Amino acid sequence: MSSLSGKVKALFTEIKTHWNTPAEGKYVPYKEYKDVVFAVGSNYAGSKVLEYIGFFSACYLIMHHYKLPYLTFSVISILNKPLDYISALMWWFVCDNLGFLPKKTERKFYFVYVLMMLFGISTILFDYSQLFNQTSSFITYLNGLEGMNATACFKTFGTHFLYTGWVGARNIFWRKKLLPKFGRYKYSLYCDVVPKCIMVILIGWLPVYEIPDVATRVWVANLMFATYNVFGFANNLETCTRSISPNLQERIYVRSYPVKISHFFNTIVGIVMPAIIGTLRYEWADINVYKYVIPITFIILAAATMIFAGRIKERIPQPPVEKKVQIKFWDGMFGVLHNKYLLINTIKDLIDSLGNGMLPFVTILYFYTFRLSGLPYSLLVILISFAGTPPDLLSPYFLKRFSYKQIMIFYQLSRAVGNGLIAAAMWFCGDNLNLCGTICVVVLFFMEMTKTVPTTAGHDMNVRIGDYQMYLSGERLESFAGVFGWFTGPITSFVGLIIPLMLLKYGFNSNWDVLFIDASRRSIIVVPIIVDVIGFLLMTIPYLFWDYDSKKQNMVMEVLKRRAEVTEKKAEEAGEAVSGGYLG
């Protein structure tokens, strides 16, 4: 007992002593731990609220009000694909140079982006399909696409140009303006938060879902959601905390304690918001969810995020922004292709695409098996998500005790077993709703329990991959890493069509009520889950080749620190003004 009280006392003294200044060998004062709790808490909860809004079929707004055909989302993704390839090139180039481009290049980029925007706007104002013969095979093909017609296809195509140009131009402008001051991870919050709030309000209030013609509804909704997506509100501050310290152990402590505690904000929102929604007459199908509940919740959390955002620092050992290594396009490409660990991740992601196009099983379990709403829904969601919290507090232990390779292989195997059990429950007792639902909830509980440590490991693996890339190429090349997506994209986009087509055959289109039919629900759920199980088993293979251990990582960090130190010293000797660097 006395030893426990002694430990508590020592902890208290330690926190008090290093409240404002970190201990030797550490970088983060405890005051910042407190700020992390509030900042990440509101940012994470706010970003989670936004998960209720999106241009995908499982969004309740789309599900209950827009009622768009399921396959239409795949069609739109195919329409957008070619431009994605071209725009990605420019995007990576800008991002991995942190927005600092040679003047001439910058002007060229702006020119291309503005042209894209003008073309996009013109497709929205004019119907380009009229330029073609209306009986040509091209137009009749477009007219035959699920939920689309030729007019809608052209407008959707143009919307993507508008979106790409707009996002691209903003990306250069705001990065250059805000990144030196706010760092690479949280600058976007400052320029996006106000327009994002406005769009969240508009999404609920614009009655686009009342447009009777499905093809028109599709392209107008696509335009509205594209505009909404121009402005981000991701979980930036948590990303920032992953680079909060060059000390690996300290990173994991921050991730395991203040960050984990901050997630309770989301837990509270996760209880209160569905409970409020449960009191509405049509519950999740009530448009007031999107007119009032989501906008009000989001705006409060966004405001809190902005209050605390300034107090979190990123501490990646790096040369000053002005002195950083300039990445040429092809060097960026080949730089990431030489990163063995990115390749492992890519192969894993490629296999993971086997499950693309699946309906969200948990949503179906809650709404179509259990028919939950209000507080019971909140409590079940919280119960399952809470399952991961206790093991996560022990993450530092597990991460020391087991190698990342072991943890990730265990993760994939546990997903395979869990999903296999769920598929069996759905297949053999799908019409005994309470029994089937209970089995699924128990399995989900255990799956969640065994998920958080691998998730922490996964995040840390990604940070380490970034550190390794910085060692290899002088920059993290996080955007150029998307080049792997160029190779896998063609495969994943094709594979991703298999499940939607399968679901269409089993009766799933734009009307989710089909899931009330027991036999249809069984087929719609079970078959894709089995495909996913196969994917999880196969995903263990790439991890067998992971050999990047803590020793290698620490040596890489030493190299990075040394580079920062030497570069800054030289800049100072030359009398140059520098900013944004960090020595570690």
Added chain:
Amino acid sequence: MSKKEKKIQVEEPIHLDIPDDEIWTYQVEGLAAPHINKPYKHYGLKKVIFALVIIVAVSLSVYFSVRTVQKDTYEYEQTQTGYELSKFSNTGYITELNIDYVSRVEYDKENPDVETNFNIIKDETKKVTSVGAYALNCDEKVKVINIGAEVTHVDPKAFYSCWALRQIEVDENNPNYCDVDGVLFNKDKTEIICRPCDHDTYLAEKYGHAKYDENGFRIEPTEEDANYEQYVKDVLTYVVPSSVETVGELCFNYANMKNVYVPEGLKTIETLGFFEIPLLENVYSYKTDTEVTDTHFTTEEELGEVYVSLPEGLEYIGSDAFSYNQAMTYVFIPESVTHIGHHAFWDTVYKEGDELKGVSKINIAVSEESFDSNVKTGDNWRPQYDYLLFKKNIDVVYDSKRIEN
């Protein structure tokens, strides 16, 4: 050192002595060497290979993806007896669908009007004999379906959520099916199979109640309109013929209907039989000695003895049979019922302030003991309402007497 301690990796502090001029080239043991601002070997060749691989991969992907999402308007599967219509994907302009022979769309290149520039070409050597589940799924254009003489099987889910569908017409020589004023029945009319979602528009036009706005959308009359009462009789009321014993799966789902009269002889209401009919206020039963074949309501006297709620003799109520019908207020379960599926009356009750609206209680003819021993009930067959942030089942009144009409 314990076994456990041994297993935990101990990270020793590492210090690397890197000279200033080697910071960009220093290679960590076991890792690849840094490659910063240096040309790659075979730079040009690598670029070409890279570009070629990407171009080929993207082209193949787009080609196969485009092929995959491209669907023929009509898709058939050959069966032992003929062809099954397995999938109909509307071109966007087909409003009348004939299911008789294997068909395809052919475009008239001279005609620029997209609404009329196509012809449906039939291959009369290939007869369609069945229609598969979800052959039409969430179609928003087809208004009329004509079922040919040779079609011997129509899956109950064949015309799922066809929002614009007003009529299903069946060839009079069809051996298994018939239609009564645009509603699909089996041949001897013992089962009503599908009342189209937009059948009310057909009835509104037939009885002269249809009015449209400048955009072509039908204006629904309101209670304030002078002829609203007649509109309710002609359009929003449906009489199920006296021969019917089964209401098929999904039969009336999403109907625009205020009253329905079902015969005392009805034994089965299948899964989702009366699913989500927001206007449905009254289910009446009628007992008659004369055959009732007209589905148009005129007066209750013509139907014989009429009483409220489910008919005596009803045995089976399928899952979700009456779900989401919040305008209903009274449910009486007769003694004959032996099965009530899960969620049969789900979400038929809601709270307005402190008051329960909709089906606030369920009346059962028999005693609790008899009900428990004779009736098989599925999970949550009773509706639930919000109660102290949770959900509570509505009350059941056993040994209840049916209220007077």
